[in-house]
Structures are given as structure tokens and as C-alpha cells.
Amino acid sequence: MYLSHYNFTEKPFQITTDPKFIWLGEKHLEALSTLKYGIVENKVFLLLTGDVGTGKTILINCLVTKLDIKATIATLPDPDLEILDFFNSLAESFKINKKFESKGDFLVHLKDFLHKSHNENKSVLLIIDEAQRLNHKLLEEIRLLSNIELNNKKLINIFFVGQDEFNDILMEERNRAVRQRISLRYNIDPLKKNETTEFIKHRLEVAGAKGNIFTASAIHEIHLFSSGYPRLINVMCDHALLTGYTKGIKKIDAKIIRECAEELEIPTKDKKTEILKPRIENSNDDKEPPKDINEKIDKKDEKSPQFLKMGYITAAALLVLIIIYLLTSLTSKSPPDWSAEELTTRKYKDTLQEEKRSLSAKINGPNEVEILPDDSGDDEEKPKVNTEKFQPSEDKNIVIYFKLNSNELTDEAFKTLHQIAEYMIHSPEANITIKGYTDSTGHYRYNVNVSKFRANIIKSYLVGKGVDSSKIESLGLGPAHPVATNSTAEGRRANRRVEIEFN
Template sequence: MYESFFDLNSRPFDLLPNPDYLYMSDTHGKALSYLKYGIQGRIGFILLTGEVGAGKTTLIRQLIKSHLERVTLAKVFNTRVDSRQLLAMINDDFGLETEGRGKIELVRDLNEFLIDEYARGNQAVLIIDEAQNLSLELLEEVRMLSNLETDGGKLLQIILVGQPELRKTLGSPALLQLRQRIQVACHLTPLKKNELREYVLSRLERAGNRDALRFEKGVFEEVYQNTHGIPRLVNILCDYILMDACANGKRETTRQDVVEIVEDLDFEQQYWCGDSSAAPQQCSKSYPSVRKAATNRNRQAERVLRNIKDMESRINVLEKELEKGGQASVLDMMDRLERLENSLMALGGRVDHALSMSGDIGLGRPVQAPPSAGPVRGEARLRPSKRRSWISRFLLGDG
């Protein structure tokens, strides 16, 4: 990879939730303080939410790594399970035997374990990640676990971690009792625009070289425009920026470099609006389909104009060859121009399609497939004759 080229010890923008790379933005620092406060205060339920890729799991791993005094932690990261499986995973992470035990035995074993921990002066904490996948029934069963208590207080603290949909689920009337027991709730927001630069540089520094790459003016603005400060998306884009710079033997990157990388990756489609059901809420506001269609249309039009200018220069060369009477050169140039004409016609068809697509999107009409760049197989056999290109007609007459 590019580590040796940039004198790095590791990949600074790896997607693994590594707490060593956690950047304490305002929102992350506040959330970590709330979590520690809730645990130290023996609060029954704590809620942590955030968009996909906002850094929830990394924050939780930082919490685990912080070695809270006399705290026994259990972590559940797979939540697409039934009630018996959920209990088994909780008990297993607390170190209890689960094989061959039914739901009743699992609850009894957990209760006895929590009482023993409480007697030793330890505090049991359960962290459930991806909690937005839990059904109403499972969330109610989780609430029932918080009923395990003594006269001195709760035997189990529960931290629910999930995407924003979790808050909507908790708003259900069926979960009123659970909702009322949540005393600490925090939400991770994306990085602010003025935090993005330091986020990127801090990760490079922790990987061994803060000055690995020089970022020219406008680079961070372009990164923010395409990622909206979502840490995971920033990591993905910056990883590609480093790969691109390494491949080109450069130690600096420009805004135009980022624009080209985003275009090559089809970043908007891949990470934002490609799947509207999974895209963050700001997708529909900041990346409307009409804007995308217009952008694509402009790019296609620019390519067509470049091809037209190229064709004009080639025609000038062809005219000079005609004056010299070089027949072989003329035939070769005619063949090349005909291929260029076909390419131009195909690009023109795609531009027409982009124009119609932007109009259809704006009016809510279904988008039709783009015109074919070539004839349907077998079509040539149905035609009595093939019309010569305009280049041939121009040079050899209309015969």
C-alpha cells in the first residue's frame, strides 16, 4: 500500500473502529462524558444514537478501553436474534455457561451472577450495539432485565446504542415504560466543517506522519461537501486521496484531484443516494437527483465539445493531406474520423438522455433506459443498405 511512500506506521483511514484513532470532536467528547457520568451514577438506562458511520462503535470501544473502576462489562453487537439467543449472548459475555440452558435458566443464572457482582462491589454494565434492529418485544424484554434489583439499587445498567431509527422505535406507545427509564440520552452529530481538517491531520499524526500529504486550498471544503462530516465517509475518501497521490508519486493533493476521485468513485451514488432507504436524512436535501442529473449532463456536454474541437483539428489535417494527394493517408484518416463520429453520436445520445432524465426527475416521471450506442444484433441484416457517414459523403460525394 502507500504506508512506506508516506512514512506511515499504519493506514490512517482504516475503517476498523479503533479507539486509538478516536478524534474528540465536540459531540464525541460530550457523548463520552455523558456515558461515563451515567455509569458512575448507576443510571439504569443510557441511550446513544448517531448516523451510520458517525463513530458510535469507536466511542463505545473507547469507553471499554478506559478501564472504569469496578465495572464488569458485557457487549452485544449482533441484534438480529430471538429472545433466547439474546439472553445467551449476554450471559456468555459475562462469562456464564449457556449451552443446553433454556430461557428460564438463563434469566436465573444472570440474576444470581448480578447479585454476586453487586455483593463484591462490582457494577455490571450491558452494552447493546445496533439496538435499532431489536423488535418491540425484544426491547421490552431488555427493559425487564433492568427490573433485576436489590433494595440498594439496580443490578444491571444498560446502554442502548443505535442509529436514529432507534429513537423512533422507542417513541412507540408500547415502550412507554422503557422510554421513561432512559435518564441519559445523547446523539452523535457529524463533524463540523471547522473540525474536519484537524480530524484528518490527527489521524495522519497517529499513523506516524502528520505531514505525510500537503492539502492545497479547497481540498477540505471539497471533502466536506461530499461527506458532510460523517467520519466513515471522510475516511473512505481520504484513503482514496492517499492512494491517488501515491500512484502519481505526489506528496500534495488539490481540489481538482478530489473532484476527479469523487467522479471516478461515483461517490454520491455509492455512499449517499444509491440506497434511499439507508441514506442519511440530509441526502434528500443536499444531493437531490435533479442536481446529479444536471452535473452529469454538464460533464457529458463538455466531453462532446472536446470531441468536436478534436474533430475540427483532424479535418484540418485531412484537408492538408488531400492537397498533397496522399491517398493512403486520406483513407486512414477517413476511417479514424468515422470512428470518432460514431463515438460523438453515442455521446450525443447520452447527453439527450441526461437532459430528458433531469426533466423526468423534476416532473416525477419514470426514467427510460438510455439510447443504445449501436445497432441491435441482427439489425444490419434487415436493412437493404448502409448509409455512408457524413465524412465519406463530404469527401467522395453523395453517390
């Protein structure tokens, strides 16, 4: 309808998977590289998650086109199926020309198909979209497919693609077997403001646009209303172009975007927009909104490089101060007195106080030495370090718990770390792996960052005591490998830990 009005060759913001309209930002390229590596290296179970409208399906289609290996690929767009229907759908996708009445008959033919593909040097990839719709029984059947192997090589790669809630499904205790087999995972986030600008620019250029159709202030509003979700960006832009066409306007400004957001009933949490909108809505219907609104936003965009420069300088100065503080703390003879406010990256406000009252029993694993947290909060003088000779166990990991609701090490943890440092300094052959873990509360990616942060705290302390950093590997594994259920306070408490393994 509006093609000739804007001199387009085709509509730029259709919600389709047309590959020529795909725009790949830094995060998308990183996701592609990670997932492609997982397929090429036969990692078997892969996972891509993201919120609704972040472009997961488009990214997968792009991945399939960029694979430079011989592969047979089956895509299951909706896994909400009965088990036998799932088997027949899979057989059809793999061109196994037979309708199956039993699981056993299907598995016999699937095994023959996988062996044949292996002999032809072909990889087999099963992509399951909308994975959050999987039920437990079907998830188990999918897991069992990965047991088909030849000469100790798995014959099928299984790729889950789903919304963020699929992570919660995987964290259920009954799905532990599937969760532990996922070797590569990536979460795709919404676009940032600069990425929103590039996204819109790319799609307009592909459609044949000449010059900028959306003003800087319009793009600013689009990003606010869409929160950076590509699907919402497409809807907003397409509606704005249609509105511009009906009004005979070829330049889309912030006013038109706000009108479209109101018509589409898209809310925003941005305070600035909430303040501006009532001024327009409370005015007379025929009265134009203040003309300087768009100008102010445009001028702010023009000045943004100066603000960014000042921000970078401030951040660099703060970073230098933090490094000096950490170096001073790590080289001190006494254990560093880090407060919860300095090290805590998130307060578990909802459940931790309740957990703190309910945790009366100490949890001991069969193959672990437990360092219990001291949450008394007393300011008494710390006990002297136990100078008893330390000897690591070959079959027991040392487990360290942080104080509740903080990233602060306990007195007992300091004593144990001091012993480990002394042992490693006098044992040149000793190497350790520090593994940080969390419970399943919260977002998976956040938990991985927290667990890595805690593992690095312990590594930093040991290095500060004189241990060679090359002898220490630190890993953040998030909610992986739970030692107890995450459905109880005691279980979550046990899972929030750091393990030190002597290699």
C-alpha cells in the same frame, strides 16, 4: 501499497476501531462525559443515537477504556436474535458457563451473577449495539432484566446504541415502558468543517505524515462530499491517497477529491460543486480544469477569519436588539403580542392543517386543568383578565396549549398566567416547575429544544410580571410522558403542551 510514497508508518484512514486513531472533538467529549456519568451514577438505561457512520461504535469502545470503575461489560453487536439465543449470548458474554434451555433457568443464574458482582463492588454494563434492529418482544425482555435489584439498587446498566430510527421505535406506544426508563440520552451529529480538518490532520499525524498532504480546497471538497460523516471521510481520504500514489503525486488537491467522489459514486447536494462539475465534465477529456478553482477556494479559506469576525459582530448586534425587544415586551402592562413568525422555530407543514380541521373535540386529562387554544384568528379586543381569586390545586397540573402551528400564547393562556403571577407575587413560599412537551413528530433532539423554548416563553412572561425567577424551574422534556397516543391528530395535539406544577 502507498506507505513509502507518503512516508507513512501505517495506513491513516483504515475503517477500524484502533484506539490510537480516535479523534475526539467537543461533541464527542461531551457525549463521553454524559454517558460516563450515567454509568457511574447507575442510571440503568442509557441511549446513544446517531446516523450511519458518525462514529458511535468507536465512541463506545473509547468509553469502555476510559471507565475508572470496576465493571463487567458485555457487548452485543447484533441484537437481531431469538429470545433464547439472546439469553445464551448474554450468558457467554458474562462468562456464565452454561447453555440454557429455558428463560427461568437463565434468570436464576443471571440473578446469582448480578448479586455476586454487587458483593464484589463491580458494576455490570450491557451494551446493545445496532439497537434499531431490536424487536418489541426482545426489547421487553431487556427491560425486565432491569427489575433485578438488591436493597433498592438496580444491579445492571443497559446501554442502547443505535441509529436515529431507534428513537422512532421507542416512541411507539407499545414501547412506552422502555422509553420512560431511559434517563440519559445523547445524539451524536456529523462533523463540522473545522472538525473534519482536525480529524484528517490527527489521523495523518498518527500515521507519521510530515506536513500537509491535503490542501485546504481538498478538505473543503471532502467535507462537502462526506457531509462530515467520519466513515465517508476515511473512505474518501484513503481513495484519494491511492489515486495520488498511482499518479505520482504527493499533494492531494480538490481535483483529485472530485475524481474520487465520481469513482465512488458519492453524490453531493452542494450547489457550488454541482455548478463546477459540469464545467469539467463537458470539457474535452484531455483538457485540464480551470487552474484557479483551487486557488479561489484556498483564498476564500484564508479570508474566512475576516468573514467570521464580521459574522460575530452582526450576530452580537442582532442579539442586543432582540434582548431590548424582549425586555420591552415583558415589562409591558398588556400581554405581549408575539406573532407566529417571530416565535415559531419550525412549521409543521405536512400534517398540522389536516389536524386543525380534524380537531373538533377538547381533550381533558383526569388530573389536569386544560387551557384550550383559540385558533379563530379574530382580531377582536382581548377579553379582560379574570380577577377571580386563583388557588392552585395540589393534585392537578395547569396545562397550557399554544396556538396551532405557532409558539404564540392564547388569550386564555394569558389570563391564567396573569392569575398565577399574581398568586406567586403574594405567596412567597410558592414555587413552580414548568415542563414543556411535544409530540413524537420529528427528531428527538429538535423536539427537546422546542419544548424547552416554549417552557422558557412562559417563564419569561411570569418573570416580566414580577415573579422571582429563582422560584421558577423550566424544563424541556420533548416527547416524554405523552398523555395520549401520537398516532392520531387528537393525540399529538394533546401531547404538545406545557404543564405548570406547583411544588
